[in-house]
Amino acid sequence: MKILNVNQIREMDAATIQNEPISSYNLMERASLAFVKWYEERFDTKKSISVFCGKGNNGGDGLAISRILTGKGYHVRVFIIEYSKDASKDFQQNLEKVETLIQIKSIFEPNAMPDFVDDHIIIDALLGSGLSRPVSGLLEEIIKKINEAPGTIISVDIASGLYVDKSNEKSDTIIKPDHTVTFQLPKLAFMMPQNAVFTGDWHVVDIGLDKKFIEDSATPYYFTDQSAGDKLVKSREKFSHKGTFGHAFILAGSYGKIGAAVLSSRACAHSGAGLLTVHVPECGYEIMQISLPEAMISVDSNRNNITSFPDLESFSAIGIGPGIGQEPLTVRALDQLLEQIKVPLIIDADALNILSKHPDLLDKLPAKTILSPHPKEFQRLAGESVNEFDRLELARNFAEKYNVIICLKGAYTAVILTNGDVHFNSTGNAGMATGGSGDVLTGILTSLLAQKYTPENAAIFGVYQHGLAGDKAAEKKTKTAMIASDIIENLGW
Ligand SMILES: NC(=O)C1=CN([C@@H]2O[C@H](COP(=O)(O)OP(=O)(O)OC[C@H]3O[C@@H](n4cnc5c(N)ncnc54)[C@H](O)[C@@H]3O)[C@@H](O)[C@H]2O)[C@@H](O)CC1
Numbered sequence: 001m002k003i004l005n006v007n008q009i010r011e012m013d014a015a016t017i018q019n020e021p022i023s024s025y026n027l028m029e030r031a032s033l034a035f036v037k038w039y040e041e042r043f044d045t046k047k048s049i050s051v052f053c054g055k056g057n058n059g060g061d062g063l064a065i066s067r068i069l070t071g072k073g074y075h076v077r078v079f080i081i082e083y084s085k086d087a088s089k090d091f092q093q094n095l096e097k098v099e100t101l102i103q104i105k106s107i108f109e110p111n112a113m114p115d116f117v118d119d120h121i122i123i124d125a126l127l128g129s130g131l132s133r134p135v136s137g138l139l140e141e142i143i144k145k146i147n148e149a150p151g152t153i154i155s156v157d158i159a160s161g162l163y164v165d166k167s168n169e170k171s172d173t174i175i176k177p178d179h180t181v182t183f184q185l186p187k188l189a190f191m192m193p194q195n196a197v198f199t200g201d202w203h204v205v206d207i208g209l210d211k212k213f214i215e216d217s218a219t220p221y222y223f224t225d226q227s228a229g230d231k232l233v234k235s236r237e238k239f240s241h242k243g244t245f246g247h248a249f250i251l252a253g254s255y256g257k258i259g260a261a262v263l264s265s266r267a268c269a270h271s272g273a274g275l276l277t278v279h280v281p282e283c284g285y286e287i288m289q290i291s292l293p294e295a296m297i298s299v300d301s302n303r304n305n306i307t308s309f310p311d312l313e314s315f316s317a318i319g320i321g322p323g324i325g326q327e328p329l330t331v332r333a334l335d336q337l338l339e340q341i342k343v344p345l346i347i348d349a350d351a352l353n354i355l356s357k358h359p360d361l362l363d364k365l366p367a368k369t370i371l372s373p374h375p376k377e378f379q380r381l382a383g384e385s386v387n388e389f390d391r392l393e394l395a396r397n398f399a400e401k402y403n404v405i406i407c408l409k410g411a412y413t414a415v416i417l418t419n420g421d422v423h424f425n426s427t428g429n430a431g432m433a434t435g436g437s438g439d440v441l442t443g444i445l446t447s448l449l450a451q452k453y454t455p456e457n458a459a460i461f462g463v464y465q466h467g468l469a470g471d472k473a474a475e476k477k478t479k480t481a482m483i484a485s486d487i488i489e490n491l492g493w
């Protein structure tokens with residue numbers, strides 16, 4: 001699924017109106033019906049509803065939603081916030097239809113806000129994608145009061161006060177919804193951890209906007225939903241043999257961190273690689289043999305750390321980093337590996353930290369190497385950023401500069417390709433915020449590279465499957481009880 005910017009969203013609405021053709025009033029009706037369908041599936045008529053409307057098209061949606069919900073037997077109160085004399089044409093048209101049906105209260109000053117009872121729904125239709133400046137004055141006061149109110153807040157399209165595709169200031173006043181019901185496509189703002197409280201759980205509803213326009217729109221931003229994820233699966237042919245699926249090679253672990261080697265190797269084996277060799281320090285030999293009899297073990301001459309590696313000739317892809325530490329001899333081994341490698345590579349964890357401390361190594365990275373930093377590792381690698389939009393730009397520049405693919409890990413892991421395209425992942429959950437989850441991802445990515453997925457597809461698909469396995473694990477064990485091994489148990493496609 002594509003993520004478009006605010007201008008494209010406006011053009012997409014206009015293209016739909018022109019090409020379908022449909023009147024803007026009827027498009028608003030369709031959007032409002034889609035919102036109501038979503039609402040009906042979750043809330044019964046017992047809960048009373050207050051709809052807060054601005055005077056643009058987002059407010060117009062609010063009016064149409066109020067009318068449709070009233071028609072379905074919901075108890076709806078409507079408040080129009082009179083922050084401006086002007087109103088959009090479709091707002092005005094909807095107002096005329098609603099006035100005869102429902103009592104509307106116009107609010108000219110903050111103290112005119114109603115008192116709310118606990119079990120109450122607030123629909124936020126103050127401002128939508130048309131936000132052009134931070135909210136102030138009456139609107140700001142109203143938003144503060146709504147945020148303090150008990151009950152459930154649902155934002156129409158986007159929380160009022162939140163920009164679609166750029167960073168807000170920390171001081172901005174923005175609705176903090178429990179849910180956002182957004183039209184047609186997810187918004188870039190939803191991908192940023194800084195905006196989690198300003199999106200709540202967000203849901204995309206289809207309002208039939210111009211598919212051709214969306215197809216033809218150029219954007220660097222994509223969302224890997226189920227249909228995008230499913231398209232990337234490579235099937236296992238009937239006459240395939242273990243040679244077909246490559247020989248993965250993982251270098252991981254140090255004294256006290258052999259678990260990282262176990263987790264990444266097990267994830268690799270469970271992601272379809274034909275053969276797997278794991279290189280560990282001597283202290284990891286027995287642990288690895290017992291934990292994963294399916295893998296071949298290559299043992300370092302050093303007891304506690306990785307200081308060397310075997311001949312690389314027979315391997316089809318290499319993953320390095322989980323738990324390796326940053327001892328000088330390990331740094332040297334990584335340097336030598338970068339000199340010799342001729343197959344796809346994924347670099348994670350301590351290997352990334354080594355790159356941060358030895359930036360000269362960055363120039364040795366083979367084209368399309370995958371780097372999988374969490375935000376802290378990325379900061380060490382590329383430096384500070386003032387907000388998450390800025391961090392994303394930094395990552396895009398870094399990916400282009402070094403010709404690498406970055407999996408910037410988080411709730412919506414951003415897979416950043418060498419051309420600057422960003423694929424945000426849809427799967428995964430907070431149960432994965434537990435030690436070892438990242439090691440599991442390294443194993444999956446090494447496995448997919450060994451199976452000759454392109455580095456781009458390996459990164460997008462691997463991140464997607466990692467999150468999906470995490471979701472299955474959370475379903476079975478709960479987010480609290482699941483551990484990284486449960487992600488491995490639930491791999492498979
Ligand atoms: N255009 C269309 O065809 C459709 C639009 N839809 C709805 O329309 C919304 C966008 O509508 P609009 O473009 O009218 O935008 P808004 O409803 O977000 O309102 C924009 C208006 O508010 C003003 N404004 C912007 N920032 C302000 C601020 N901080 N304080 C006070 N006033 C401010 C603008 O100058 C403009 O007049 C979408 O979010 C969606 O809810 C949907 O009905 C679907 C179809």
Ligand SMILES: Nc1ncnc2c1ncn2[C@@H]1O[C@H](COP(=O)(O)OP(=O)(O)O)[C@@H](O)[C@H]1O
Pocket residue numbers: 374409410411412413427428429430431432433434435436437438439440441466
């Ligand atoms: N809240 C979350 N929602 C979805 N995925 C998450 C969340 N928290 C962590 N993850 C995922 O779990 C993994 C954690 O990786 P990392 O921080 O490297 O962990 P570790 O170093 O412990 O292995 C990443 O793939 C990340 O995307």
Ligand SMILES: [K+]
Pocket residue numbers: 058124125126127128155156157158159160
């Ligand atoms: K809104």
